Amino acid sequence: MDNIEFSDALLNWFDQHGRKDMPWQHDITPYRVWLSEIMLQQTQVTTVIGYFERFVWAFPDVGVLAKAPLDDVLHLWTGLGYYARARNLHKAAVIVADTHAGKFPATVEQLCELPGIGRSTAGAICAIAFKKRAAIMDGNVKRVLSRVHRVTGWAGQASVSKELWRLAERYTPSQHVHHYTQAIMDLGATVCVRGQPRCSVCPVADHCEALQHDCVRSFPQPKPRKIIPTRQTKMLLIENSAGEIWLEKRPAHGVWGGLWSLPELEVAQNAVDYCEQQLQIAVDSCTELTPHRHTFSHFHLQITPLHIKSSQQSASVMEDQRQLWYNVRKPASVGLAAPVKRLLRQTDS
Secondary structure: OOHHHHHHHHHHHHHHHOOOOOHHHOOOOHHHHHHHHHHHOOOOHHHHHHHHHHHHHHOOOHHHHHHOOHHHHHHHHOOOOOOHHHHHHHHHHHHHHHHOOOOOOOOHHHHOOOOOOOHHHHHHHHHHHOOOOOOOOOHHHHHHHHHHOOOOOEOOOHHHHHHHHHHHHHHOOOOOHHHHHHHHHHHHHHOOOOOOOOHHHOOOHHHOHHHHOOOHHHOOEOOOOOOOOEEEEEEEEEEOOOOOEEEEEOOOOOOOOOOEEOOEEOOOOOHHHHHHHOOOOOOOEEEEOOOEEEEOOOOEEEEEEEEEEOOOOHHHOOOOOOEEEEOOOOOOOOOEOHHHHHHHHHHOO
16 A cells, blocks of 8 residues: 555545544644643543643633643643643643743654653644644554554564654655544544454555454554552541641652642551651541552552541641642642542542
């Protein structure tokens, strides 16, 4: 299958069957394309739509985002996961506003210099927003190209990634590149799907090597499996006399970086001693709640929540602004990790 035949097949299919009603496909700007691409990383479209719409309502352009407090950004990101994306989004917005006068660079090389923007995201911005020829390589594109050419090996391997990028560059056309980019992503998202591929309606089915060899579901080949370890932690739901919960801001880097969370202890640590000796919070009662399990990409976190009640007053909040008493009924606009948000709801039930 030659390059033009492939791109034409996708463009013709996109004209008839492509998705054209996503919120980021209207009023297209580099900012909106960038935001949607970052949100769509490792997150399904149905989940992203609501987050995208709320985000652009609060931060309609890169200048507004750059001026916003990081806590406001993380608050709107709460539940979307992979919070480094939000932190990098804010950092990149500040750079675009301060260094580029609020205008996004228009080359892949310059875009890749911004925090959180890799080659594929930069390619999408160039192709969709600037209509410049640039290849992309999201999960949908990897799946399509892996099947069409029976590319063996895990896409995270350098040699496999290099081959997939070579194919992506080969097929990306110079004309109508913005529609082609949407088309190949849509093909992977709606037809060449992971579990039940719809090969009978695929515009390039006649040229798909995996289909010809009856091994479509074997591609793309998965990452070699590793046993995911489980870590144990205690989370303290410390409630004061006003019904507020003690929260602490996590360091900027690492798991849930920059988010507000509950105090965590190792399983062997004594929660009452910690509250009274480290936080200077007198404990009236301590009750163990139903354990929770939260899974990250590289480990499981087994959470034992402890509901601690205290007659402490909210005036005792530390002065370094890294702790606060959180009113569950009138919540502050701060970023919370998903399991923390669930536990907070539990105290209000």
